[in-house]
């Protein structure tokens with residue numbers, strides 16, 4: 291028998307699975323495969339969308355696109371990396387996006403207006419790992435603040451890892467922030483239980499969660515080989531040590547160099 295796969299790259303396969311779960315559906319942004327029709331449909335419906343590679347990581351190739359009305363005129367624009375392009379027709383907008391993504395398969399996804407700090411969007415990485423007894427445990431939660439010139443929060447795209455304490459300082463009391471953190475930990479576990487049932491080989495999940503102004507959590511993607519090292523950016527090393535311990539027990543970082551803690 292083939293061993294169960296430990297990782298799964300396709301965001302489309304993982305998203306489809308989560309959308310089938312009635313209890314989890316409300317946390318998953320509407321997502322479709324890239325096509326002219328789907329792009330137009332989601333753009334009209336949400337005004338802001340993300341267009342991203344089916345197989346990607348680190349924020350590479352991720353595009354934020356939106357419709358704007360400026361002085362009676364409709365403008366379409368998208369940002370990839372630090373480049374912004376603006377168009378006056380959907381045809382030109384689509385042609386440019388198509389050229390940019392070609393030949394890779396892409397998704398289009400409802401854009402979540404992420405909470406911001408000093409004008410920069412942030413989201414949250416929830417780390418869920420299997421224990422020695424194959425239970426799931428949320429081992430670490432960390433925020434990521436986008437670089438001022440970018441539309442993605444990834445550490446590998448110059449995003450800045452920060453504790454939720456700092457990101458929510460002006461919005462929530464410590465008690466409310468702790469309740470929010472606990473609910474994010476539970477959401478991570480629910481995602482892990484669902485995906486773990488379908489894919490028993492999964493051992494570690496890094497759930498990317500965006501929050502809107504109502505503090506509703508949205509699962510932007512689920513990583514099956516999440517990087518523990520982002521937690522080394524927290525001053526409190528307890529969390530990094532724990533995440534690393536579980537990661538190693540799960541067979542990660544056998545050969546790769548890691549900083550000592």
Ligand SMILES: Nc1ncnc2c1ncn2[C@@H]1O[C@H](COP(=O)(O)OP(=O)(O)O)[C@@H](O)[C@H]1O
Pocket residue numbers: 319339340342346347348349350352399400401402403404413441442443444498500510511
């Ligand atoms: N639907 C979305 N709404 C708002 N922001 C998003 C959305 N999808 C992605 N992003 C932003 O882009 C980043 C990278 O997207 P993600 O789907 O996690 O791809 P990657 O595998 O490259 O990390 C996210 O962490 C988030 O900052």
Ligand SMILES: [Mg+2]
Pocket residue numbers: 348349444498511
């Ligand atoms: Mg991600």
